[in-house]
Amino acid sequence: MKYLLIIEDDPFKATSLKEFVALHRNFDQVFIASSLVEAIELVNERIYDLVLIDMAIPSHPTESGGGSPMSFLTGGLEALFELNQLDRPDQCIIITQYDIEIAGQFYSVEDAERVISEELNCKLSACILYDESNDKWKEKLLKHI
Helix, strand or coil, X not given: CCEXXXXXXXXXXXXXXXXXXXXXXXXXXXXXXXXXXXXXXXXXXXXXXXXXXXXXXXXXXXXXXXXXXXXXXXXXXXXXXHHHHCCCCCEEEEEECCCEEECCEEECHHHHHHHHHHHCCCCCCEEEECCCCCCHHHXXXXXXX
């Protein structure tokens, strides 16, 4: 079976990613994690053929009456660290709308790819800037899926 994991808290963006990937690659099952806690749980359940990771995700899912979860600018990076720690073969692609914070410093998406791969030693196929107003992200994602 082929599995896709999308780590994304914005339902519109998650749907956009899911629909785009489905046009170009078949997956038996698609999982969407909208928080770091959900992402870590799903990562520990199975190996994925493709993992699309947003950088800014909340710590926990929003629950009625439970207060607001804390938002992490580096939540996606934490999920990537978990995959790396498990020494997994999952193909990981960061797809984010903003510059990426690493150790308190902000990097452009292009520079972050190098820093994450070389300095943090994480396996990463690509780092892509998501912008719904143009198709550049689709072109870049298509090259890697």
